[in-house]
Amino acid sequence: MTAPLNDTHDPSLRSWVESAGARGTDFPIQNLPFGVFKGPRSGDQERIGVAIGDQILDLTACIRRQLLAGLPDDLAEACQKRTLNRLMALGPPAWSALRWRISELLRDGESGQAWLRPAAEACLVPMPSVELLLGVAIGDYTDFYASIHHAANVGRMMRPDNPLLPNYKYVPIAYHGRSSSIVVSGTPVRRPSGQTRTEGADAPVVGPTARLDYELEAGFFVGPGNRLGEPVDMARAEDHLFGVCLVNDWSARDIQAWEYQPLGPFLSKSFLTSVSPWIVTMEALAPYRVPPAPRPAGDPPPAPYLDSAENRRAGAIDAALEVALVSARMRQQGLAPIRLSRSNLQHLYWTPAQLLTHHASNGCNLRPGDLLASGTVSGPEKDQRACLLELTWRGTERLELPTGETRAFLEDGDEVILTARCERNGYATIGFGECRATVAGAPSSD
Ligand code: CA
Numbered sequence: 410m411t412a413p414l415n416d417t418h419d420p421s422l423r424s425w426v427e428s429a430g431a432r433g434t435d436f437p438i439q440n441l442p443f444g445v446f447k448g449p450r451s452g453d454q455e456r457i458g459v460a461i462g463d464q465i466l467d468l469t470a471c472i473r474r475q476l477l478a479g480l481p482d483d484l485a486e487a488c489q490k491r492t493l494n495r496l497m498a499l500g501p502p503a504w505s506a507l508r509w510r511i512s513e514l515l516r517d518g519e520s521g522q523a524w525l526r527p528a529a530e531a532c533l534v535p536m537p538s539v540e541l542l543l544g545v546a547i548g549d550y551t552d553f554y555a556s557i558h559h560a561a562n563v564g565r566m567m568r569p570d571n572p573l574l575p576n577y578k579y580v581p582i583a584y585h586g587r588s589s590s591i592v593v594s595g596t597p598v599r600r601p602s603g604q605t606r607t608e609g610a611d612a613p614v615v616g617p618t619a620r621l622d623y624e625l626e627a628g629f630f631v632g633p634g635n636r637l638g639e640p641v642d643m644a645r646a647e648d649h650l651f652g653v654c655l656v657n658d659w660s661a662r663d664i665q666a667w668e669y670q671p672l673g674p675f676l677s678k679s680f681l682t683s684v685s686p687w688i689v690t691m692e693a694l695a696p697y698r699v700p701p702a703p704r705p706a707g708d709p710p711p712a713p714y715l716d717s718a719e720n721r722r723a724g725a726i727d728a729a730l731e732v733a734l735v736s737a738r739m740r741q742q743g744l745a746p747i748r749l750s751r752s753n754l755q756h757l758y759w760t761p762a763q764l765l766t767h768h769a770s771n772g773c774n775l776r777p778g779d780l781l782a783s784g785t786v787s788g789p790e791k792d793q794r795a796c797l798l799e800l801t802w803r804g805t806e807r808l809e810l811p812t813g814e815t816r817a818f819l820e821d822g823d824e825v826i827l828t829a830r831c832e833r834n835g836y837a838t839i840g841f842g843e844c845r846a847t848v849a850g851a852p853s854s855d
Contacts, residue, residue: 411647411723412501412692416520417441417512420837425517425526426533428462435687435830435840436460438515439696441508442687442842443493443652445544449534455491455542459511460687460842463536466511470532476525477510493544493630493688497651498777500633501692504651508692541686543593545630545778550586550682551768552626552658552782557758559787562799578708581715581759581767583784586658587679591780594655594685594844600821600851601680603664617851618661618677620804621819624785625732625795625827627754628656628684629761631779638772643717646762647691649775653726653761655685655827655844656782662798662818684780685827685844693839697831698723701760714770715763724760728841729753730786730829732795737822738812746826747811752795754829756788821850 416422417439423430424438436442438461446465447455458465468488471477477485484503487495496504513522514529554560557577564572576582600621606613632651635641641649658678665677701724710716717724730753733746759767764781787795794800797818801807804817819825825848829841 410644410719411698412505412695414695417508417692418696418836420835422512422520423517424461424515426462426464426515428464429515431462434462435842436462437837437839438512439837440689440693440839441511442689442693443496443544444686444688445492445542446534446539447542448539457488457490457493457496457544458534460536461515464533465536465539466515466529467532467534471514471529474528474532476514476528476532477507480506480510492546492778494546494778497545497630497632498634501648504632504690505692508690541593541595543591543684544686544688545780547588547591547778547780548776550588550591550780550782551583552586552678552784553759553764554582554784555757555759555764556784556787556795558756558789558793559785559795559799562787562794566803578758579712581764583768584673586682586782588780590679591682591684594683594846596681596683596846597849598659598681598683598846599849601661601664601676602851603661603676604667605663606667613667618663619818620662621848622660622662622797623732623819623825624658624660625730625750625752626656626658626786627728627730627783627829628654629764629781629783630654630688631765631775631777631781634776634779635769635774637774640772641766641769643715643720643762643766646765649765650691650761652688652690653694653841654688655829655841657683657825657827657844657846658782658785659683660796683844683846685842687842689839689841694726694728694831696833696836697727699725699727699755701725702756702758711763715767717762720760720762724762725757726754726761726831727833728829728831730795730827733826733828734810735824735826736810736812736814736820738814739810740824742812744811746824749808750792750794750800752786752788752793754783754786756786756793757783819848821848823848
């Protein structure tokens, strides 16, 4: 089941944290995403926090001040860990109870707990004063290929007459990614070196990639795992999903083109993957759930194990995604980042529940904190292409920047910024924060 709507989604709720009511904030009281931070003092340990406006509610401090009293012991214990994995393992009833309590603590007005405000205020930390961390020990990372528009565009470059391979509409395609090189937003991406072969050449050369690209994706964090050998039904799939972050699956297209056959991408992807620090919970996303994009006439229906009435009703997420870029020269000239494309999670051919159920369908055990990424979330329109490979059509249609510079792929000093917002009439607008990183030069060889 998708998480139901409740009082925590009420659009009339206001927080006494003033910045949570500011126009355009990603973190109003209806959002309450989880993350892990460190600081502001050196020597401070990593703590779990919840974003509210431009502040963080420190959950360890809340527990010390008895603000979460009455919640089950294992939940209180999980809130004091240095990563979110224990909390993720507890499942929807525990997450929901915690969300309810935090919402009450931060509420203004009669439905809140005004007498607790002074104690809760003492648990706030200004977000700019701390370091936001990768809050999850990610055991395994799987990157799907769930946008049919992305798959068709990339396929068309290689096989103009037959862009989609015959399996695409039956089976959610994925490769197993590298979890050790997943980093939090803000970590620079170093231009990787590798083997590349120019068309027509006999042998490859080794050197820095000339075709560094971003991929705009969403990441779904696994909550409670499943036992080895025990698949997860569609009806239970969302009970195993904790929340969603932004993912940038940096890709070296020239390395990828040479290495990917026959087993798929390897070093062209594993050098770095960036994620946003705040994880928006599935419960926070309840108001923005929508039916999956209709399958074109003639497409096969999903196999019974990937189908459910609930998935047809509300399996997709209406989240608008954007990519922006600022070059070093733009930064020097004080120019704002320019938007390269915008897309929506609704465009995916497969829903998060289908990705999870398919992943576990052979009995593969997923574990709390595992990351399932969507794959590049391109939409049907040209301005919805969610990586440079598609936007510049393999570098043949260069983009123009406001400085007069052009781009086929990323240059050193370019900063890529991913954002996402959920909007729906009659509900609050919530955001995901940012996933950003700047391209640094290749490591020097001496
Ligand atoms: Ca990808």
